Amino acid sequence: xxxxxxxxxxxxxxxxxxxxxxxxxxxxxxxxxxxxxxxxxxxxxxxxxxxxxxxxxxxxxxxxxxxxxxxxxxxxxxxxxxxxxxxxxxxxxxxxxxxxxxxxxxxxxxxxxxxxxxxxxxxxxxxxxxxxxxxxxxxxxxxxxxxxxxxxxxxxxxxxxxxxxxxxxxxxxxxxxxxxxxxxxxxxxxxxxxxxxxxxxxxxxxxxxxxxxxxxxxxxxxxxxxxxxxxxxxxxxxxxxxxxxxxxxxxxxxxxxxxxxxxxxxxxxxxxxxxxxxxxxxxxxxxxxxxxxxxxxxxxxxxxxxxxxxxxxxxxx
Amino acid sequence: xxxxxxxxxxxxxxxxxxxxxxxxxxxxxxxxxxxxxxxxxxxxxxxxxxxxxxxxxxxxxxxxxxxxxxxxxxxxxxxxxxxxxxxxxxxxxxxxxxxxxxxxxxxxxxxxxxxxxxxxxxxxxxxxxxxxxxxxxxxxxxxxxxxxxxxxxxxxxxxxxxxxxxxxxxxxxxxxxxxxxxxxxxxxxxxxxxxxxxxxxxxxxxxxxxxxxxxxxxxxxxxxxxxxxxxxxxxxxxxxxxxxxxxxxxxxxxxxxxxxxxxxxxxxxxxxxxxx
Numbered sequence: 001x002x003x004x005x006x007x008x009x010x011x012x013x014x015x016x017x018x019x020x021x022x023x024x025x026x027x028x029x030x031x032x033x034x035x036x037x038x039x040x041x042x043x044x045x046x047x048x049x050x051x052x053x054x055x056x057x058x059x060x061x062x063x064x065x066x067x068x069x070x071x072x073x074x075x076x077x078x079x080x081x082x083x084x085x086x087x088x089x090x091x092x093x094x095x096x097x098x099x100x101x102x103x104x105x106x107x108x109x110x111x112x113x114x115x116x117x118x119x120x121x122x123x124x125x126x127x128x129x130x131x132x133x134x135x136x137x138x139x140x141x142x143x144x145x146x147x148x149x150x151x152x153x154x155x156x157x158x159x160x161x162x163x164x165x166x167x168x169x170x171x172x173x174x175x176x177x178x179x180x181x182x183x184x185x186x187x188x189x190x191x192x193x194x195x196x197x198x199x200x201x202x203x204x205x206x207x208x209x210x211x212x213x214x215x216x217x218x219x220x221x222x223x224x225x226x227x228x229x230x231x232x233x234x235x236x237x238x239x240x241x242x243x244x245x246x247x248x249x250x251x252x253x254x255x256x257x258x259x260x261x262x263x264x265x266x267x268x269x270x271x272x273x274x275x276x277x278x279x280x281x282x283x284x285x286x287x288x289x290x291x292x293x294x295x296x297x298x299x300x301x302x303x304x305x306x307x308x309x310x311x312x313x314x315x316x317x
Numbered sequence: 318x319x320x321x322x323x324x325x326x327x328x329x330x331x332x333x334x335x336x337x338x339x340x341x342x343x344x345x346x347x348x349x350x351x352x353x354x355x356x357x358x359x360x361x362x363x364x365x366x367x368x369x370x371x372x373x374x375x376x377x378x379x380x381x382x383x384x385x386x387x388x389x390x391x392x393x394x395x396x397x398x399x400x401x402x403x404x405x406x407x408x409x410x411x412x413x414x415x416x417x418x419x420x421x422x423x424x425x426x427x428x429x430x431x432x433x434x435x436x437x438x439x440x441x442x443x444x445x446x447x448x449x450x451x452x453x454x455x456x457x458x459x460x461x462x463x464x465x466x467x468x469x470x471x472x473x474x475x476x477x478x479x480x481x482x483x484x485x486x487x488x489x490x491x492x493x494x495x496x497x498x499x500x501x502x503x504x505x506x507x508x509x510x511x512x513x514x515x516x517x518x519x520x521x522x523x524x525x526x527x528x529x530x531x532x533x534x535x536x537x538x539x540x541x542x543x544x545x546x547x548x549x550x551x552x553x554x555x556x557x558x559x560x561x562x563x564x565x566x567x568x569x570x571x572x573x574x575x576x577x578x579x580x581x582x583x584x585x586x587x588x589x590x591x592x593x
Contacts (some may be wrong), residue, residue, distance in 0.1 A: 072430045
């Protein structure tokens with residue numbers, strides 16, 4: 001079941017002069033961690049804002065939990081951590097949690113129970129009675145995360161969740177997201193930090209200039225076909241020349257070979273050749289691109305108009 | 318629960334603002350002035366002595382004349398409170414709606430499962446509610462001090478508080494409309510003050526007609542007169558009410574309420590349609 005579905009969403013600003021979303025369709029399955037990536041101005045925040053009822057689509061439709069996003073009640077079980085959020089600075093940490101809990105109709109008993117629990121969870125248990133104007137940026141981010149969880153959401157939107165947080169805090173937030181995943185919550189992350197998205201997300205979509213250029217599972221997007229890294233002992237130059245003559249996509253480095261083959265038979269043929277020349281075979285590893293490499297490939301592909309090859313249908317995610 | 322939370326949150330935010338504290342402090346200073354500056358001795362139904370700010374009034378009056386003078390004084394005081402009270406209330410509440418719509422805040426509030434019209438109405442009720450509390454403190458306080466010091470309990474004076482709140486509520490609807498449209502507290506306050514200070518001119522517009530070169534300007538003035546709250550007439554009505562005179566024309570009150578409701582509905586409509 002898909003928790004989030006977007007169908008042909010279009011959003012224009014300034015009477016069509018700015019096309020923030022251009023026929024975007026995507027789906028996020030229940031219990032998954034989904035990363036939305038893209039350069040600045042790609043339309044990521046516009047898409048999230050549209051899903052949360054903060055702005056309206058020019059055309060197209062979207063659902064959360066199978067219900068139209070036009071119904072405010074659809075957000076009963078949604079948590080949101082916006083980028084550059086501004087909580088009222090006259091409130092204390094636990095008051096912020098209490099008010100925002102009330103806005104989501106969390107009963108008083110639950111609020112009183114959950115507020116200290118959540119503050120502890122985000123490492124802020126000693127700061128609940130301090131006015132938030134004294135908080136640092138990282139502390140505000142942690143508080144924002146606690147607020148987003150106050151209504152025990154089934155779907156969580158996190159816009160740049162580790163923004164302003166130190167490396168230790170980032171690790172804690174990543175672990176925390178993993179923990180939420182194990183609880184079966186669906187997480188929708190907007191982030192520029194590709195390495196972090198790669199660490200926590202199951203599937204991603206890459207947007208550029210209002211269009212969705214790629215979407216798929218992280219392992220699918222980072223796979224490089226039949227590309228392998230073959231770790232070996234020393235190879236003499238003569239042998240290397242022989243190998244290169246037989247395998248066109250072969251590159252040699254200090255202690256390994258990087259090769260792209262047509263199929264497993266060709267890979268086995270390479271291994272046979274190495275054994276024939278009595279070269280020590282230490283490891284054969286499938287080569288994976290980083291998400292960053294996939295991202296740039298997608299953005300460059302989008303610029304040249306060739307970006308559909310990696311699109312994976314929503315029902316296959 | 319969510320609607321109530323918006324109202325309570327608005328009250329909490331208002332209390333945290335120094336402008337509201339300023340309103341409260343000014344009101345308290347007015348109370349203290351009346352406590353220490355007004356001194357009246359009434360002996361056997363007549364005035365033995367009266368002094369204000371330490372100055373003795375020239376002659377003692379009969380009770381009937383005293384009552385008449387007393388009512389006029391209370392009436393003038395009520396009009397003064399209406400003008401001053403609304404002026405301060407506009408200042409104290411001007412930023413509430415634009416603050417809610419600021420970048421970083423609006424996303425947080427709109428992403429909650431609350432219909433937008435409820436958000437705006439909750440904000441409106443919270444602001445008007447707090448002004449009502451402040452106005453009640455001001456009106457009842459002044460009335461109690463004067464009544465206790467003079468010994469005359471002039472109940473109609475309390476009605477001035479009701480009129481002040483109604484007049485403010487209609488002006489605050491305009492402020493809410495402007496706040497939603499332009500998202501700027503300064504412009505929002507200016508709109509309310511403009512209506513408030515332009516109102517006496519509109520009331521006397523038949524005297525201005527002669528100065529106008531074209532008939533169209535006359536129609537324009539008439540048009541404006543019927544689409545804004547009639548605060549000047551509300552002030553006049555308050556004075557008459559407190560002075561014990563019968564009210565023959567309730568239209569300023571009705572029109573102000575209707576105009577307020579219309580602006581509030583328009584603000585809710587725009588807020589509902591707007592992208593943030």
